[in-house]
Amino acid sequence: MSRGLAGVLIGLVRLYQLTISPLLGPRCRYWPSCSHYTAEALRVHGPLRGGWLGAKRILRCHPGADGGIDPVPGGPSERLCREDPELDEHYHHRDPDTSSPDASSR
Template identity: 40%
Template sequence: MKSLALILLLFPALILAQADWTRWKAVPPSYKIKIGQNTETEKSDGSFTSDVLIGLRSVYAFFISDLDGDNCPFYPSCSHFFVRAVQATNLVQGALMFADRFTRDTNIFKSSTQYPTRLHGRLYDPVFLYELDESKINIKKLLNPSNEN
């Protein structure tokens, strides 16, 4: 039968049984189109600086970055990167990290060796690479950012 040959061609390498490596239950069918939630928003870490920055960032987003188009090719975008950098380190180090990020953003030649992964359609450039802490530079996580929101 022709259709059979077609089907077998379509599904040659389905990974067998991996779907059963956790016990699963019935799920009701869902017809709706799933919208990829891009939750870039930072949570407050309780510090004053971080709260002020989060506030300033949303003002900037409301008045400017939500209106001037998709300019940042990175995930997280530069303004989010700044907030996260300050949260991860301190205001001075965060500012330096931001300046470096901004310079890299301005460089129009972005190689895929430097930014090997895409997240939400943008180049994944996480903060943990730039904290100057070797133990945090996790290439595995850079290549598989599945847990990153």
């Protein structure tokens, strides 16, 4: 059941990417873009957690946001960041421990 719901939600994201996104132009401040992040989160984590991660990302993406590299936790984009030295130096690892000195820059 949840696979089917994830598929429907990914289809809606894809519909947005094909119809609305080209009209708006590139506006996302993050890599991967919010729509790609949401689709990946839905594929990796399913409709509940993936939908929650996607919604949180969309709310973080606004004109005042710093943006940057923000991969899906546990997804292919995170593995890519960890394997590529150029990406890794710009990637802020999102660890659950928010008491680290680097946590304020996230």
